[in-house]
Amino acid sequence: MxxxxxxxxxxxxxxxxxxxxxxxxxxxxxxxxxxxxxxxxxxxxxxxxxxxxxxxxxxxxxxxxxxxxxxxxxxxxxxxxxxxxxxxxxxxxxYPSPATLRTIQNKAKQKLFYVDHNIPTAPFTRFAYTNEIHTALNNNSIDFPFVWKSAQFGYDGKGVKVIRTYSDLDDLPNVECITEELVPFKNELAVIVSRNTKGEVVTYPVVEMEFHPTANQVEYVICPARIDPVVTEKAQLVALKVSESFQHTGLLAVEMFQTKNDDILVNEVAPRPHNSGHFSIEASYTNQFEQHLRSILGLPLGHTDSKVGGIMVNLTGEEGHTGKVVYQHIEGIMKMEGVTPHIYGKKETRPFRKMGHVTIVNRDIDRAREIAEEVKNTIKVVAAKNI
Incomplete structure (x- = not known):
C-alpha cells in the first residue's frame, strides 16, 4: 500500500x-x-x-x-x-491489537498476564473493591507498607498511592484495585520496544527515570541509564520477553524496577509512544514517534542508537496555579547549551498537569543532568492571573 x-x-x-x-x-x-x-x-x-x-x-x-x-x-x-x-x-x-489493549487497560489483568508468562513482577493482591483491603489487613494477608493502584483509568500518577497506615486508605475510591508489595529499589528504568507488522523487533537504550516525590510523575528521563552493563542487559532481555509475550504491533514502553539485588521487576507497560521516550526526538537516530509509524505501517524499523546523551525534563503546572498558562523564564532556558523546549498546546494550566517537556543533549550525560537541573529550577509553568 x-x-x-x-x-x-x-x-x-x-x-x-x-x-x-x-x-x-x-x-x-x-x-x-x-x-x-x-x-x-x-x-x-x-x-x-x-x-x-x-x-x-x-x-x-x-x-x-x-x-x-x-x-x-x-x-x-x-x-x-x-x-x-x-x-x-x-x-x-x-494497532496495537484490541486484545493487547484489553489486557493492559486493567492493571489486575496486566499483573496476572505477567504471572502467566513468567515475567518477573512485584508480588500483588487483587481486590474487587478498595474497602476489602481493611479485611485483608485485619487477617494479616497483606501488611503495611504497600502500593495501592486502581485497576483502571489511572495515569500520570493518578490512581496510585503508597499506603503506610490505615489513614492513608481514607478518601480512596472504592473501585477494583490491586495492592503491591513496596519494592526496595535502586532505580526505576524503562525500555521501549518496537515491533512492526512483520514481526521485526528493535529496542531503544535503557533509560533511568527520576520521579517527583509527591505527584508520582516522572521529572527526569536519563538516556543512557547510569547503571552497570550487566543490569542493562537484564533490563533489555526482560523488555524483549514482555514484548514477545504480548506479540504487540507498535511501541511498547516497559517500566521496570532495579532492586537492591539488581533483579529486574516489571512495573507496568504502555502500548504507545511514552514519556520515557521523548528524549529520542533530539537524541536518537530515529525518534519514538517515527518508529511507531514505521511499526504500524510495516515499514523498515529505524536505527535506535543515540547520537548523543539525552535527558528529558517534564514541564508540569506549578502547585497553586490554575488558569491561562504562562511559561515563565522560557527565554532563560533557551540560552542554555543543548536545550530544546516542547510546548504541548494546552491553554489552561493546573497543578501537575503535563504542559510540555524540555530535552537536553550533551556528549557528557553528567553535564546534561546538571543542565537539566538548571532548566527545572528556571522555567515555571504558571497561571497568568497569579503573576
Whole structure:
C-alpha cells in the first residue's frame, strides 16, 4: 500500500501531546491523518487533516470514526475496546491489537498476564473493591507498607498511592484495585520496544527515570541509564520477553524496577509512544514517534542508537496555579547549551498537569543532568492571573 501523498488514511484516537508529536512525523511523510478527541481544543487539532470531537469510551463514536480510516492507532489506553474489536473483525487494521489493549487497560489483568508468562513482577493482591483491603489487613494477608493502584483509568500518577497506615486508605475510591508489595529499589528504568507488522523487533537504550516525590510523575528521563552493563542487559532481555509475550504491533514502553539485588521487576507497560521516550526526538537516530509509524505501517524499523546523551525534563503546572498558562523564564532556558523546549498546546494550566517537556543533549550525560537541573529550577509553568 502507498501511504505517502495518497488516499490512505491513518486514524488516531486521542488528540493530546503524544498525538501532536506523532503528527510531526505524519506531516514529514505526507500521511493523511484523522484524529478524534473529547476536547475541541485538543493539541492535535492544528496539525491533522480531519478532526472529530467524541468520547473515546463511547462505542458508537469510536466505531464510526474507525470506519473512516484504513489503519487505526491510539495515543491513550482509555478507549472503547469493544468497538475496536468489531472494527478489527470488519477488516480495519488496529494497532496495537484490541486484545493487547484489553489486557493492559486493567492493571489486575496486566499483573496476572505477567504471572502467566513468567515475567518477573512485584508480588500483588487483587481486590474487587478498595474497602476489602481493611479485611485483608485485619487477617494479616497483606501488611503495611504497600502500593495501592486502581485497576483502571489511572495515569500520570493518578490512581496510585503508597499506603503506610490505615489513614492513608481514607478518601480512596472504592473501585477494583490491586495492592503491591513496596519494592526496595535502586532505580526505576524503562525500555521501549518496537515491533512492526512483520514481526521485526528493535529496542531503544535503557533509560533511568527520576520521579517527583509527591505527584508520582516522572521529572527526569536519563538516556543512557547510569547503571552497570550487566543490569542493562537484564533490563533489555526482560523488555524483549514482555514484548514477545504480548506479540504487540507498535511501541511498547516497559517500566521496570532495579532492586537492591539488581533483579529486574516489571512495573507496568504502555502500548504507545511514552514519556520515557521523548528524549529520542533530539537524541536518537530515529525518534519514538517515527518508529511507531514505521511499526504500524510495516515499514523498515529505524536505527535506535543515540547520537548523543539525552535527558528529558517534564514541564508540569506549578502547585497553586490554575488558569491561562504562562511559561515563565522560557527565554532563560533557551540560552542554555543543548536545550530544546516542547510546548504541548494546552491553554489552561493546573497543578501537575503535563504542559510540555524540555530535552537536553550533551556528549557528557553528567553535564546534561546538571543542565537539566538548571532548566527545572528556571522555567515555571504558571497561571497568568497569579503573576
Amino acid at each position: 502507498n501511504y505517502f501523498s495518497s488516499d490512505f488514511k491513518l486514524g488516531i484516537l486521542g488528540g493530546g501531546q503524544l498525538g501532536k508529536m506523532l503528527l510531526y512525523e505524519t506531516r514529514k511523510y505526507d500521511i493523511y491523518t484523522c484524529v478524534m478527541d473529547p476536547s475541541e481544543e485538543a493539541p492535535c487539532r492544528i496539525a491533522c487533516n480531519e478532526f472529530y470531537t467524541g468520547d473515546l469510551m463511547d462505542y458508537d463514536k469510536v466505531y464510526e470514526f474507525g470506519k473512516k480510516v484504513d489503519v487505526l492507532t491510539f495515543e491513550i489506553e482509555n478507549v472503547n475496546v469493544d468497538a475496536l474489536e468489531k472494527l478489527e473483525r470488519e477488516g480495519i487494521k488496529v
